[in-house]
Amino acid sequence: MSIGAKVKKFRETRGISQDELALRLDVAQSTISSIESDKNIPSSLLLNKIAKELDVDINELLNEGIQVNISNNKFSDLSSAGTINQYNPVFNMQSPEIIENILKNQQQITKLIESQNKFIETLLKKDKDL
Incomplete structure (x- = not known):
């Protein structure tokens, strides 16, 4: 239905x-x-x-028959029929797991930006030395 x-x-x-x-x-x-x-x-x-x-x-x-599993930021269809859900799955955006993953992603992005900034500073320093 x-x-x-x-x-x-x-x-x-x-x-x-x-x-x-x-x-x-x-x-x-x-x-x-x-x-x-x-x-x-x-x-x-x-x-x-x-x-x-x-x-x-x-x-x-x-x-009916569609269950969506979210783990490690990947989706998998757990339905016995093996069909793909034609409707968007509904997520509770306040679930602790999703919040934890968002925070981890933000920390990783911050580290990448810091690394990128250090690299740019190094390049600029080398450019001045030339």
Whole structure:
């Protein structure tokens, strides 16, 4: 079942109209309509808001059989079907692992910049000596 079909199913189950859901999400009714008819794929941010408004876990809206694993900054598809998820995976940008990786990357970038600056200083010094 597609994300759009699931959104429609959960919305109708809760007795919420497209207009009402759109109003709660601060989007146009046509946005909800295009999502439900699979003409448009919601961003991860909008999908998260939809899940909250419909009081469902966001994973219930995502494709069945698709699990995405993130480790060492690499993605791998863990689905039993081996198909590639056509929707963007949703990440919790406040997870400790992601924050830790961002900080490590920033430290590495800082070291590279410092190394580059020392190299440039060395080149400039050699140029003055000539």
